[in-house]
Amino acid sequence: MHQTVLFTSLVLMMAVAAIFLFSLSRSGAGDGSKKAPKLGALRFVLFIGALVLGAAVSIGSLRPWPRAVAAGADVVSVKVTGSQWSWEIDRKTIPVGKPVTFNIATTDVSHGFAVYDAGDQLLVQSQAMPGYINRVSYTFRTAGKYRIFCMEYCGVAHHDMTDEILVVAQ
Ligand SMILES: [Cu+2]
Structure with a gap:
C-alpha cells in the first residue's frame, strides 16, 4: 500500500513539475506585446502580498504556549x-x-x-x-x-x- 501511494505521489509530482516547466518555457516565448512585463510585476506584487499576509495571519493567530508547569516548594x-x-x-x-x-x-x-x-x-x-x-x-x-x-x-x-x-x- 505504501509503495503504491509513494509511486502515485511521485508520478503526480512529476506531472506537476512538467506542467510548471512547460509553462515557464512558454512564458519566455511571448508575442512581444507590452502586457507581459506588467503582468509579471503584478504577479510578483500579488505573490509577495500573499506571503506577507499569510505570515501576518499565521503569526497573529498563534496562541501563547499553554501554562508553564509550576515548580517550587508550594506546588x-x-x-x-x-x-x-x-x-x-x-x-x-x-x-x-x-x-x-x-x-x-x-x-x-x-x-x-x-x-x-x-x-x-x-x-x-x-x-x-x-x-x-x-x-x-x-x-x-x-x-x-x-x-x-x-x-x-x-x-x-x-x-x-x-x-x-x-x-x-x-
Ligand atoms: Cu476515554
Missing part, C-alpha cells in the same frame, strides 16, 4: 493515572489558590485528562500517553467540586471515565 503535586475505564488520583482535595501540577500517566491506552468547573467550562487538560508522564499545572481560584472527564475515546466504557476533585479554602 501541590497530584498523580493521575488513567486506566480503562477509571482515573486513579492520589490527592482529591486541593487547596484553593495554590498551583497544582498534575502528573498524568496511563497503564494501558491513551486517555485525555480534563478538568471542568461546575459551569462545564474546560479549565485544563492533557493527554495521558503510554510510557510518558505528562505534566500540566493549574491554580484553582474558586472552592468547589470539579469534574474530571476523559477526552479521548478509549473503549466501550470511555463515557464512564469520570471523577471529581474537591477544591477547598485553606
